[in-house]
Amino acid sequence: xxxxxxxxxxxxxxxxxxxxxxxxxxxxxxxxxxxxxxxxxxxxxxxxxxxxxxxxxxxxxxxxxxxxxxxxxxxxxxxxxxxxxxxxxxxxxxxxxxxxxxxxxxxxxxxxxxxxxxxxxxxxxxxxxxxxxxxxxxxxxxxxxxxxxxxxxxxxxxxxxxxxxxxxxxxxxxxxxxxxxxxxxxxxxxxxxxxxxxxxxxxxxxxxxxxxxxxxxxxxxxxxxxxxxxxxxxxxxxxxxxxxxxxxxxxxxxxxxxxxxxxxxxxxxxxxxxxxxxxxxxxxxxxxxxxxxxxxxxxxxxxxxxxxxxxxxxxxxxxxxxxxxxxxxxxxxxxxxxxxxxxxxxxxxxxxxxxxxxxxxxxxxxxxxxxxxxxxxxxxxxxxxxxxxxxxxxxxxxxxxxxxxxxxxxxxxxxxxxxxxxxxxxxxxxxxxxxxxxxxxxxxxxxxxxxxxxxxxxxxxxxxxxxxxxxxxxxxxxxxxxxxxxxxxxxxxxxxxxxxxxxxxxxxxxxxxxxxxxxxxxxxxxxxxxxxxxxxxxxxxxxxxxxxxxxxxxxxxxxxxxxxxxxxxxxxxxxxxxx
Amino acid sequence: xxxxxxxxxxxxxxxxxxxxxxxxxxxxxxxxxxxxxxxxxxxxxxxxxxxxxxxxxxxxxxxxxxxxxxxxxxxxxxxxxxxxxxxxxxx
Numbered sequence: 001x002x003x004x005x006x007x008x009x010x011x012x013x014x015x016x017x018x019x020x021x022x023x024x025x026x027x028x029x030x031x032x033x034x035x036x037x038x039x040x041x042x043x044x045x046x047x048x049x050x051x052x053x054x055x056x057x058x059x060x061x062x063x064x065x066x067x068x069x070x071x072x073x074x075x076x077x078x079x080x081x082x083x084x085x086x087x088x089x090x091x092x093x094x095x096x097x098x099x100x101x102x103x104x105x106x107x108x109x110x111x112x113x114x115x116x117x118x119x120x121x122x123x124x125x126x127x128x129x130x131x132x133x134x135x136x137x138x139x140x141x142x143x144x145x146x147x148x149x150x151x152x153x154x155x156x157x158x159x160x161x162x163x164x165x166x167x168x169x170x171x172x173x174x175x176x177x178x179x180x181x182x183x184x185x186x187x188x189x190x191x192x193x194x195x196x197x198x199x200x201x202x203x204x205x206x207x208x209x210x211x212x213x214x215x216x217x218x219x220x221x222x223x224x225x226x227x228x229x230x231x232x233x234x235x236x237x238x239x240x241x242x243x244x245x246x247x248x249x250x251x252x253x254x255x256x257x258x259x260x261x262x263x264x265x266x267x268x269x270x271x272x273x274x275x276x277x278x279x280x281x282x283x284x285x286x287x288x289x290x291x292x293x294x295x296x297x298x299x300x301x302x303x304x305x306x307x308x309x310x311x312x313x314x315x316x317x318x319x320x321x322x323x324x325x326x327x328x329x330x331x332x333x334x335x336x337x338x339x340x341x342x343x344x345x346x347x348x349x350x351x352x353x354x355x356x357x358x359x360x361x362x363x364x365x366x367x368x369x370x371x372x373x374x375x376x377x378x379x380x381x382x383x384x385x386x387x388x389x390x391x392x393x394x395x396x397x398x399x400x401x402x403x404x405x406x407x408x409x410x411x412x413x414x415x416x417x418x419x420x421x422x423x424x425x426x427x428x429x430x431x432x433x434x435x436x437x438x439x440x441x442x443x444x445x446x447x448x449x450x451x452x453x454x455x456x457x458x459x460x461x462x463x464x465x466x467x468x469x470x471x472x473x474x475x476x477x478x479x480x481x482x483x484x485x486x487x488x489x490x491x492x493x494x495x496x497x498x499x500x501x502x503x504x505x506x507x508x509x510x511x512x513x514x515x516x517x518x519x520x521x522x523x524x525x526x527x528x529x530x531x532x533x534x535x536x537x538x539x540x541x542x543x544x545x546x547x548x549x550x551x552x553x554x555x556x557x558x559x560x561x562x563x564x565x566x567x568x569x570x571x572x573x574x575x576x577x578x579x
Numbered sequence: 580x581x582x583x584x585x586x587x588x589x590x591x592x593x594x595x596x597x598x599x600x601x602x603x604x605x606x607x608x609x610x611x612x613x614x615x616x617x618x619x620x621x622x623x624x625x626x627x628x629x630x631x632x633x634x635x636x637x638x639x640x641x642x643x644x645x646x647x648x649x650x651x652x653x654x655x656x657x658x659x660x661x662x663x664x665x666x667x668x669x670x
Contacts, residue, residue, distance in 0.1 A: 033662045036600075036652030039591040039635045 076163075076183040082141060082176060084114035113181065114138065126155065133165060140167045140179050151186065162190040213258045214536040217557060220258065222465035224251040228562065229472055256286070274434040275311045277364050278302045278342055284320040285340070292328050295335040303343040306364050307433035319408070323368045323427055330372025330425065341367040347430065355430075358414040362433040369426040375419045455572055456480045456500060460490045460518060461507040461534075470505075470564065477565055487513040491521045498525045503571060505564075507557075508535035508542065516549050523550045530571050581605070581613040581663075582642040588635040589621045593652045597636035600653035608665055 067090075070077055076093040078086050086108050089097070097107040108116070114137060120130035129152035136148035148167040153160055164184045170177050227247040234240055278300075285298050292298070327338045345365045352360045408415045408429060418426045457479050459470050467483040474481045482501070484490035487510050494501060504522050508515040519531045530552040535542065546554040555567060585601055587594030598617065605613040620627035620635055630639075634650045640663055649662050 033647070033649045033658055034651050035649050035658045035662070036597070036654040037593045038651055039588040039593045 073182075074185070078108070078113065078181050079170065079178060080113050080137065080181060081178040083112065084137060084141065085110065085112050087178065126153075129153070136165075137167050137179060137181065140169050141176070143176070151190075159187075161185060161187040217255070217258050217536050218463040218466055220251055220254050221557065222463075222469055224248060224255075225466075225469040225473060227251065229469075229476075232476075257290070273310070273313070274308045275313050275316060276308050277311075277316065277366060277431060278306060280313050280316045281320055281340055281342065281366065284317050284324075288321065288324050292324070293333070295333070296328055296331055297335075297337045298324075299337060299339045301339060301341045306342050306344050307362060309364050309431035310434040311431060319429065320368075327368060327370035327372060327425075330370055330374070332372070336371040338371075339367075339369045341365075341369070343367075344433070345430075355414050355416055357408075357412075358430060359412070359432075363413070363430045364433055366429045366431070367426055368429075369424065371424045374421040374423055375417070375425050376421060454478055454480070455502045455568070457482070457568070458490060458494055458501045458504045458522075459483045460487050460505070460510070460515070461485065462487075462510040462512075463507070466507075473565065474568070479568075487515070487518045491518055494522055495525055498529075501529065503568065504529060504531045505568070506531065506533055508533050508554075516545055516551075519546075519549050519551050532567065532571055580642065581609050581640065582616070583613065584616045584618060584639045584641055586618045586620055586627055586630070586632045586635050586637045586639070589619055591635070594636045596652040596654065597638065600656075600659075601638060604653065604656065604659060608660070 070090040071092070073090065074092060075090075076096050077090040078093055079088045081087050089107050089109060094107045114134045117130040117134035117137075120127050129150070132150055133152070136145070136150060139145040140148050146169070148165075150165045152163055152165065154163050155161075162185070164186045166182050166184075168180045168182070170180055224247075227244050231241060231244040231248075234244070281302075282300065285300070289298060324338060331338075343365055345363050347358060347360050347363055349360045352358045408431075412432050414430045416428045416430075418428070457474060459467060459474070459481055460483075461467050461470070462485050464485050467485055471481040471483040482490075482493065484493070487506065490506075491513070494504070504519070506515040506518050510518075515533050515535075519533060522529060522531060527550065531550070533546055533551050533554045534557045535554065536557050543554060552571060553567070583601065583605075585598060587598060601615060605615065618626060618630075620632060636650065636652065638649045638653060638659075640647045640649075647662050647664075649659055653659050
């Protein structure tokens with residue numbers, strides 16, 4: 001016996017177990033009948049082979065599946081080994097590499113990705129990001145980071161793109177073999193984020209504008225009212241009367257701007273009604289005039305028989321604003337002109353076929369023609385695409401014309417463009433003619449301005465200048481005014497002598513107490529007294545609340561004291577039969 | 580109902596022959612009264628090892644009892660029929 005054969009007890013047991021297993025196998029083999037040739041004889045060694053072949057088979061099909069998944073992903077994917085060498089890349093990476101940057105054979109396979117990133121240092125923009133990428137991959141490779149991700153800009157010759165890089169460790173058997181670097185194109189998401197931010201900015205600007213407009217309106221009323229008073233005091237022949245008339249004119253223009261600012265701040269719903277296109281265009285041009293360079297002339301050429309159209313005036317506003325700003329941009333700092341032509345057209349079947357979305361029938365056609373630079377052939381095919389813009393970053397969203405296009409299509413209308421490079425562009429908008437006519441904007445009622453003098457008015461507004469002005473104006477008209485800037489004090493005064501007043505005029509929003517609460521307090525004491533509420537901005541719920549509180553009338557804050565005089569006059573007359 | 584399970588080694592020659600022979604045999608002797616379950620030991624090696632299959636192709640008759648095993652291409656029809664208890668039917 002050689003020394004090696006002197007086995008310890010454990011070895012004897014193991015040998016016995018192996019023998020028992022062999023016997024068991026032999027017994028099983030005896031049971032089996034043989035009926036022909038066999039493929040695999042699996043003795044102990046054979047069983048290992050069987051297992052290994054099975055594992056290979058599975059690994060192969062698994063690898064094929066994984067490769068198929070990686071290739072199907074719309075991301076640029078590279079597998080790097082522990083040194084950062086590119087071991088394998090997916091098809092998206094290959095296409096990207098073919099089209100651009102990595103001018104290396106085999107799409108960069110075999111090169112060290114970390115070296116590539118390190119070398120980018122100092123080669124201009126993008127170097128800082130490349131450095132960050134290399135640092136991130138190193139951190140994952142040496143275990144400092146579990147994952148690494150980075151959003152970075154990437155400049156192609158034609159546009160700026162954004163990518164999101166994620167670096168994930170590969171540990172097939174719990175040992176780090178390398179990392180998977182995946183670059184996903186997030187350009188579209190970034191653009192949407194920017195637009196969303198822009199929209200948020202606009203929204204807050206709208207709220208801000210609405211707020212400023214409200215206060216500004218009060219100030220304007222005071223300026224205008226005092227100018228009126230001064231003009232009345234001095235008489236028409238006074239040397240200052242011309243200046244006062246100018247002040248009044250300036251106030252009117254300012255009021256108009258404020259009205260539009262308030263409209264901008266208001267959230268709008270789309271309402272399709274019969275609209276007089278000419279009136280809407282004129283209104284927009286009035287607003288736009290002050291924002292365009294003085295060198296650009298705006299000319300209207302409206303045919304009288306143009307039909308009214310079914311549209312949302314707000315949307316038409318936006319359409320005209322978009323076309324006009326684009327036209328002004330095309331004209332640039334030179335002198336130029338934008339012509340708005342409105343006419344009635346009958347679209348024939350033949351013509352309708354040539355323009356997508358257009359049907360035969362009666363239309364109002366608005367043509368906006370500018371004397372700008374025109375549109376180059378390359379851009380012409382894309383001008384209605386969303387996000388397409390020729391303006392520098394930050395100046396245009398690329399949404400203007402696509403919105404115009406969308407609006408026109410949704411209205412069963414159409415838009416066409418004619419263009420001469422260097423001589424300007426002409427956009428023709430086709431609006432389907434409405435069957436009915438637009439209702440004329442409610443014109444100011446031609447009230448006979450004949451004061452029912454001697455009325456006693458409780459006037460409440462937190463704006464001191466307005467209370468002061470109203471007191472002076474209404475006193476002159478023969479009324480007796482008790483003016484208050486504090487609604488609580490006003491209510492106190494009213495409760496003390498309720499029979500001393502014929503009418504209450506109150507502002508709606510005041511810091512101490514709302515006009516609604518004041519009105520409720522007043523009407524609780526004297527339900528018969530007419531209460532007039534003024535506000536800079538009427539919301540739908542205000543009307544309901546005012547009615548419920550028993551308020552006789554809710555009106556937009558008069559911009560002139562004359563207007564207030566008219567309203568009071570009407571209220572006094574209506575309330576007289578009651579008295 | 581006769582239930583068979585045939586263990587094969589992928590599409591290896593003898594395994595393919597065994598499947599063809601079994602199918603022919605069932606068509607001739609057990610029309611409409613047989614079920615065949617084919618197990619590829621490369622795809623399901625653990626199952627094959629757990630079932631004690633060390634040779635392929637191996638046919639196991641699961642029902643009716645008793646279970647029997649036959650290895651090989653099943654080309655020796657007499658042996659197969661006898662082992663399956665179908666010899667009387669065949670003669």
